[in-house]
Amino acid sequence: MARQLTEMLKGTLDGIVLSILEASPAYGYEITAGLRKQGFTEIAEGTIYALLVRIEQRGLVDIEKVPSEKGPPRKVYSLNTAGREYLDEFWSTWDFITSHIERLRPTHTPRNNGEHR
Amino acid sequence: MARQLTEMLKGTLDGIVLSILEASPAYGYEITAGLRKQGFTEIAEGTIYALLVRIEQRGLVDIEKVPSEKGPPRKVYSLNTAGREYLDEFWSTWDFITSHIERLRPTHTPRNNGEHR
């Protein structure tokens, strides 16, 4: 599954992270740990940091540097208005593709074939 | 939506095409036309041909050359055993990612929790 998952994450991982940030602001290390806890055990840490740089450069998030008791200061990301708009689009696109793909899934309850449409 | 859709198609388009081939064998031009009809209007023709080359090289499909009344001969692709296994994995991975992503979607039916936001 590893390879397929990697490819499927392309284009969805940014939506995933933005959704997490919508729920509440967070920093990179925290996001990675959260994803791991939620079952995304194969997502590389470097991937998240690179993604955060991208969404920052696109202006989808605001950043605040917060000192940490342990380790270097955290970069806390929070979703801004542009990010919320992007996230809305994300869900639209997601709905589009999921509905179309589900239509292609073989019916679990077999139907008689030879039908058009 | 265009950009997001393009990225989301990475990793899913091969599953989409293999699902089409599972339903019945088809050739490139036919597949492209079918996708267009199903609403995937933005999928480039060259993308499909490149994808077909890839799944052929991975041994997921069998090929038969069939002369056409109009135009050059068609390369008809049909799903083989390895392709069916790959497609099974595809659906597993798809279910994994969709279930995890749906968990992140904000509740559509807002519940009465008395919070303003």
Place this chain on the structure above:
DNA sequence: ACCGGTACTTGGCGTTACTATCTAGTGGTA
């Protein structure tokens, strides 16, 4: 002084979809 955990950064790589262009066969039309 060392190590492990926290937190972020970066360069290079492989895969994928898009764009643009090209070849090639058939049939219709000026």
Place this chain on the structure above:
DNA sequence: TACCACTAGATAGTAACGCCAAGTACCGGT
């Protein structure tokens, strides 16, 4: 004949993304 439209496939170059590997930096405990 010359031209065009449709059918059918191939390919070179590009951009985007996630992964890998290695590095920097800060802190606490031993």
